Amino acid sequence: MAKIDPISGFPEWTPSQRIVEQKIIREVERKFELHGYVPVETRSIEPLNVLLSKGDDKEIYVLKRLHAGDDEDEDEGGVGLHFDLTVPFARYAVEFQHLLSFPFKRYQIQKVWRGERKQEGRYREFYQCDIDIIGQGSLPLFFDAELPCLLSEILVELPIPAVVIKINNRKVLEGFYRGLGIEDIESVLRVVDKLPKIGPEAVKAQLEEQMLLSESAANSCLSLGRITSRDNSFVDAVNALGVSHPLLEEGLKELSDVVVACNLDAQGDFVVDLSIARGLSYYTGTVYEGYMVGHEHIGAICSGGRYDNLATGGRQKMPGVGVSIGITRILGYLFGRNVLRPAKSTPVEVLVALLDEPSRAKASHAAQLLRKRSISADVYHSPHKFGKQIKAAVKRNIRYVLFIEGSYQVKDTVTGDQYEVDINQWCPEISTPSFNVLMNEE
C-alpha cells in the first residue's frame, strides 16, 4: 500500500470502538423511532450555491471528478459535501413535500464534512444524529420544548457523563440589541459569542472599539449574556436591565414557555443561558447547546434551534426546529480519555472449535444451529491444538468455546467450567458487554 498513515480530522475507530458507536447509534435510532420520528437519508452533496448561502464557506469541501469534462457536462455551479444535516433536510422537505405529512418529524444519522482547522474535538468527517420537525405554514412552539426533552431522555441513557442543555432564544438577543439601538446584530452576536473564549474584558473592548457601542450599551450586552436560570426568573432579570423592544418581549415569552414546558419533564437538566447564540445564521428563535458536565471545554456535544426561513415551499413558509447530537465528538473524547472502554472486539458469542479438517462440516452445522437461535457463532479456521483455539477465543473476548466430540461440550473461558449441552437448547448465560464506563476515573 502506498500510504497507510491516518489522515488528520478523518477519524477511524478500531473494531471494538466501532461496536460501541454502533450500539449507541442503534439505541438512538430506536428512541427516535419510538417517538415517531421518520428515518430520512439525503445524498451527501448539495449544490454549492445552497451550501454557500447557509454556511461558513471556509468549511465546505468541493467535489470534482478527476477527469471532469471528458465526456459530459458537469453540474452547473458545482457541488460540495454537506456540512450539516439541517440544510439538506430543509431542501428535502421542500422537494418531497407532496409525499409528506406535516408537521413532519424526521431523524437522520449521517456523516457530514467540514474543512475545520485542526484542534482537539474537531473533526473533518463526523457523524451527526439529527431530529427535526418541519411544519407547513406554521409550527407550534411546543415542539421547541419536545426536542430538548427527547434529547435529554436519550442522553441520560447513553454511557456518557451527565449533560446540561442550555437554552436561549435569538429573538431575546436580537430584540435586546435592537432596543439598545444596535443595527449590525450579526456582528455583535459574533463578538458576544466569544465570551467563554476571550473573557468579558476583551468582549467589552471589541464591542466598544470595533462595534462602536457606548460603554453603557456594551455593559448591557455583557450583563444580558451573564443571565442564567433554571426557571422563568430570567424574565425579571432581563427586564431589570431596562431595555425594551417588541421582539425582546416576544422572545422572552417564547423562551419562558419553552423552559416551563421542559421543566414539566423531570428527566433533563435545562438551563436558560442568555449567552448562547449558535454560529449558524439560519436560526431565528429558540437555540440549544448541550454540554457534558465537567467536560465543557470540548464544546457543545449537541445543539440546534428553530429556523423559520430555511425552507420555503412555494407560497408557504416551512418553519422548522431541530437538534443534532455530535456522536463522533463525544466518542472521540471519551475513547481518548479512556472513560468509555470498549470491551468487545467481535459480535461472536461462541467459538466452535475445529477438531480436524474432515469435521469442518459438522462444526459449521453446529454454528448454524446456534445462529438459527440468534446466537452469533464462528468456526475456528484451522485444526490447531485446542489450547491454542481457546487462547484465540480469549484474545477475541469470546467467552464460550464449543467442542464437538460425540456430544457437544461448552467451555466457559471465564469460570473455566466445561459442561455438556443440548445444542438446540443451550444459550450463553451472560453476553459480553460492549463497553465499560469509568466515569470517575480519568
Next chain:
Amino acid sequence: MAKIDPISGFPEWTPSQRIVEQKIIREVERKFELHGYVPVETRSIEPLNVLLSKGDDKEIYVLKRLHAGDDEDEDEGGVGLHFDLTVPFARYAVEFQHLLSFPFKRYQIQKVWRGERKQEGRYREFYQCDIDIIGQGSLPLFFDAELPCLLSEILVELPIPAVVIKINNRKVLEGFYRGLGIEDIESVLRVVDKLPKIGPEAVKAQLEEQMLLSESAANSCLSLGRITSRDNSFVDAVNALGVSHPLLEEGLKELSDVVVACNLDAQGDFVVDLSIARGLSYYTGTVYEGYMVGHEHIGAICSGGRYDNLATGGRQKMPGVGVSIGITRILGYLFGRNVLRPAKSTPVEVLVALLDEPSRAKASHAAQLLRKRSISADVYHSPHKFGKQIKAAVKRNIRYVLFIEGSYQVKDTVTGDQYEVDINQWCPEISTPSFNVLMNEE
C-alpha cells in the same frame, strides 16, 4: 431554496422507501454478525495515489476545500472519495493489524462514490454492503466458498427476486490465455468481458484485429467463455479445448473445490461461468457475480473475489477475499419497477388523539407509557376534530388511534372497531408491514 432539483446519479428515497432500505440493511447486518463478521467503518476518503493505483481513474471524485491554502497546508497529493470498500478495508487491515485477530472477518456498509456515466441502474453515490476476510501470510481456500454461501443465505431471505451466483477463477482465464501464448492478459480479459454486451462475433473480431490473436486462439477464448456448469464437469470441458498451463491447472483445482463446497450448501444457486472476469484489476483468484434471475440486464447486484496482493503488511502478505451487495442498485430497480412496494411511511404504531390543549400532558404521558413497552407512539399535534385526526392516521398508515376520555379507547382504523384498553397492557395486534412484494406483476 436556490435549487431543489434532484441531482442525477445521487438518489434519494422517500421516507417509506428509506424504511424498506433500513429494514433490509438491519437484517443484512444481523446476518453478518451472526456469522462472526466484525463491524468496521473507514473514513470516506483515501489518498489519491492509493485510489489511482487500484481503480479506474475516470470514476474518482477528488475533494478540495473551497478556500484551500488559506490557512494551512493541504494533504500532499490530494484525497478522493472511495469508489469501493475493498481498497479502504485492505488499507485499514494493514494500518490496524496489531489490533486485529487473523483471519480477520469484517463487514462494512457504507456509501461509495463513482463518477459513472449516466445509465439505468448506475449511481454516482450508492450503498455497498461488504464482507471480507483477510489473512496474515495465507488464507485457506474454504473462505472462498464460505462467502458465496453466506451471500445466498442472506439474499434468499430478502424481498428480492431469486439470485444466481456465477463463479469463476482468474487463474483459469490467465492460465488458459498463457497456455495459448497470449501475453497481454489484461487487454484480452477486457475484450472477452464485453461478450454479453457486443456478442461473440464482435469479440472475435476485436481479439483477431486488435489483440492480433490467430483465428484458432480467438475461437478458443470464445469457447472457454461459453463454458458453464453447476458442478465440476467444467474441468473436462476446459481440458477438451486442449490448452495446458500450470496456472490453468491450479485455477481449475481451486474453482472445482469452491463449487463442490458451495454445492454442499443447499440454499444457493451457484453456477461456474467461465465468462466472468470482473473489471477491477486487484482480483487474483476466485471471482463472483450475482444476478437477479429474469433481471440480468441491470447487471450484477453483488460481486467480489479473491485478492492476494491488495494488502501487504510489512514482510507478510495479507491475502483477502470478499463480496459486496449493491443494495442501492437492487432497491432503485425494484422500487422503480414497482415490484417492491413500500407500505409504511412512519415507524409510528399508535397515534394518540389530542382532545384539547390542556390535555396535551395527559396525551404525552399515554404515549410515553406505550414507548416504555417499545410501542412507537406519537401525539397528534393539534386538537382538531377527531374525524380529522383519524384521517391523518390513515394517511400516514398508522393503524391504531388512542383516545383518552376518562378511560383509554383504541380505534382500529382497518376493522373500524373501537374498544377500551388497559394502557399498561395493550399491544397492537398486527404491526404494519414495511413493504409488499409483487414478484409476478410487472
